[in-house]
Amino acid sequence: MGALMTLDLPADSPLLGLPWIITFGPLGDLDEWEPVVCGPYERPHALALAEAVVADEQLVAVVEPLLPALSPDEIRGEIAAAQVAAEDEARQVEGADLYGDFEDVIDEELDAAADEAGHGEPAEPPDEAEVRDGFTRIAALLTAK
Numbered sequence: 001m002g003a004l005m006t007l008d009l010p011a012d013s014p015l016l017g018l019p020w021i022i023t024f025g026p027l028g029d030l031d032e033w034e035p036v037v038c039g040p041y042e043r044p045h046a047l048a049l050a051e052a053v054v055a056d057e058q059l060v061a062v063v064e065p066l067l068p069a070l071s072p073d074e075i076r077g078e079i080a081a082a083q084v085a086a087e088d089e090a091r092q093v094e095g096a097d098l099y100g101d102f103e104d105v106i107d108e109e110l111d112a113a114a115d116e117a118g119h120g121e122p123a124e125p126p127d128e129a130e131v132r133d134g135f136t137r138i139a140a141l142l143t144a145k
Contacts, residue, residue, distance in 0.1 A: 001055060003060045017141070018141075020039060020040060020042065021046070021064060021066050022037070023036070023038075024060070025059065025060050027059055028058070041138075045125075046063045052125040068145055070145065
């Protein structure tokens with residue numbers, strides 16, 4: 001069994017409506033091959049497809065939003081926002097109580113994630129027609145920007 005990683009986003013996050021990509025790579029250091037990037041997909045499709053692939057393979061799948069930037073300035077803005085967010089997170093980690101209620105927080109987060117994902121049951125991967133319909137919606141989203 002492999003591993004799936006994605007962002008933990010609030011239900012009202014605007015990122016949920018963006019197209020998503022999946023990057024598949026080796027799970028361990030022993031395998032060396034170039035990662036495979038697939039997509040764009042709608043988020044539920046990306047998660048279900050990634051889950052289906054890593055369920056039977058020793059792979060890691062990273063599911064992340066695809067940001068449709070139209071200019072170098074937009075890209076720079078996204079990079080700056082990511083850098084600020086990373087600095088904020090580093091400050092929070094440094095300021096955290098080393099012996100706080102870490103286990104309680106992790107348990108709550110895991111319970112919430114399981115509830116959101118259907119109690120840990122793997123999602124059924126979409127069929128080809130569903131993925132193609134998603135491509136159509138993504139194309140409309142990208143051309144409307």
